[in-house]
Amino acid sequence: MxxxxxxxxxxxxxxxxxxxxxxxxxxxxxxxxxxxxxxxxxxxxxxxxxxxxxxxxxxxxxxxxxxxxxxxxxxxxxxxxIGHVNPRHEVRSPLTVRDVVLTGATGTTERMMRWEPTEEQERRADELIQLLGMHDLADAVWPVLSQGERGRALIARALLPDxxxxxxxxxxxxxxxxxxxxxxxxxxxxxxxxxxxxxxxxxxxxxxxxxxxxxxxxxxxxxxxxxxxxxxxxxxxxxxxxxxxxxxxxxxxxxxxxxxxxxxx
CATH class of the missing domain: 3.40.50.300 (P-loop containing nucleotide triphosphate hydrolases)
Known part of the structure; x- marks a missing residue:
């Protein structure tokens, strides 16, 4: 087939x-x-x-x-x-890696006001952060990340909606x-x-x-x-x-x- x-x-x-x-x-x-x-x-x-x-x-x-x-x-x-990974993705707020990954659920660059992820979304975000080798950086904020770390975070973000x-x-x-x-x-x-x-x-x-x-x-x-x-x-x-x-x-x-x-x- x-x-x-x-x-x-x-x-x-x-x-x-x-x-x-x-x-x-x-x-x-x-x-x-x-x-x-x-x-x-x-x-x-x-x-x-x-x-x-x-x-x-x-x-x-x-x-x-x-x-x-x-x-x-x-x-x-x-x-x-569709998961779209663009290395020129702009994050203006000092979001953590976990927050950036979770924005994949809303398709936005920032956490939406009054929006909270479900337990399943949080679990999947943590799984993807682990998969991309960023477990130790889950709470690190975007401005301090290297370009490579940002790239891996954006791939995790793109994969969040499966x-x-x-x-x-x-x-x-x-x-x-x-x-x-x-x-x-x-x-x-x-x-x-x-x-x-x-x-x-x-x-x-x-x-x-x-x-x-x-x-x-x-x-x-x-x-x-x-x-x-x-x-x-x-x-x-x-x-x-x-x-x-x-x-x-x-x-x-x-x-x-x-x-x-x-x-x-």
């Missing part, structure tokens, strides 16, 4: 200010698959992620998220089924190597513990791909260069074409590394 389709994108184009940002985009994501969108700055990765997160609509084509087509669905209801889809927008932004590796280890861990969860991660650094990445889409100038199983798509030839530079790609213990092709120049 075919696995459940979480995302279905057909013939999508997106135009902004008279400029074509995306053209002819199509993809299908099943439950349990973990996709990476890869391309240089301006390739259209974040625009696709915004559509998958029901933030923007395509100019043409169709986008179906969890069986619901954009333009025919209550967006607030749909967004409640979403079917997790969107990660360059989650390693601003992290040093140790913090990046810690975060990627945690992403691999949560994927193992939530086998039906589908995810889409945006990056332009192949070293930032978790080992559990199953599929990839390569983008250049708003068009697809290649897509499919990670081992078929993440090759030296296709990456070089996508980024318009001769690159050599290797994979060791599930992780990718890239360097200038040795025979270049």
């Amino acid at each position: 075919e696995e459940r389709v979480v995302l279905q994108v057909d013939g999508v184009g997106f135009v902004r200010g008279g400029r074509t940002i995306l053209d002819g985009i199509g993809m299908r994501v099943h439950a349990g698959e973990h996709w990476a969108l890869i391309g240089s700055n301006g390739a259209g990765k974040s625009t696709i992620l915004s559509m998958l997160g029901a933030v923007v609509h395509p100019t043409r084509g169709t986008v179906e998220v969890l069986g619901r087509r954009l333009g025919r669905v209550d967006l607030r209801e749909l967004r409640g089924l 979403p079917h889809l997790l969107l990660l927008d360059e989650p390693s932004t601003g992290l040093d190597i140790a913090a990046r590796e810690h975060l990627l280890d945690r992403i691999d861990g949560l994927r193992a513990q939530h086998p039906d969860l589908a995810s889409v991660l945006v990056t332009h650094h192949l070293e930032e791909l978790p080992a559990t990445t199953t599929h990839a889409m390569l983008l250049r100038d708003g068009r697809i260069v290649a897509q499919g199983a990670a081992d078929d798509v993440l090759t030296s030839e296709l990456i070089s074409e996508t980024l318009d530079y001769p690159l050599e790609l290797t994979r060791t213990d599930g992780r990718w590394a890239v360097r200038t092709a040795r025979n270049w120049g």
Whole structure:
């Protein structure tokens, strides 16, 4: 039996200010698959992620998220089924890690006035804080957290409503190597513990791909260069074409590394 389709994108184009940002985009994501969108700055990765997160609509084509087509669905209801991790998430108050995670229940950046979490929500928040390796920081306030700690807290926040889809927008932004590796280890861990969860991660650094990445889409100038199983798509030839530079790609213990092709120049 075919696995459940979480995302279905057909013939999508997106135009902004008279400029074509995306053209002819199509993809299908099943439950349990973990996709990476890869391309240089301006390739259209974040625009696709915004559509998958029901933030923007395509100019043409169709986008179906969890069986619901954009333009025919209550967006607030749909967004409640999607966990969206944005490292630029703003928290203006000195909330604790636990409070930040609990805002995932309301979809807000602050604790809502006169709102109190249920016992089940509190229990799940504590479970996710533990899963993301932040048990000792549950009561730490947002301003004192490192960028890596904030990233893990935001993943826990996104998972609180038990979403079917997790969107990660360059989650390693601003992290040093140790913090990046810690975060990627945690992403691999949560994927193992939530086998039906589908995810889409945006990056332009192949070293930032978790080992559990199953599929990839390569983008250049708003068009697809290649897509499919990670081992078929993440090759030296296709990456070089996508980024318009001769690159050599290797994979060791599930992780990718890239360097200038040795025979270049």
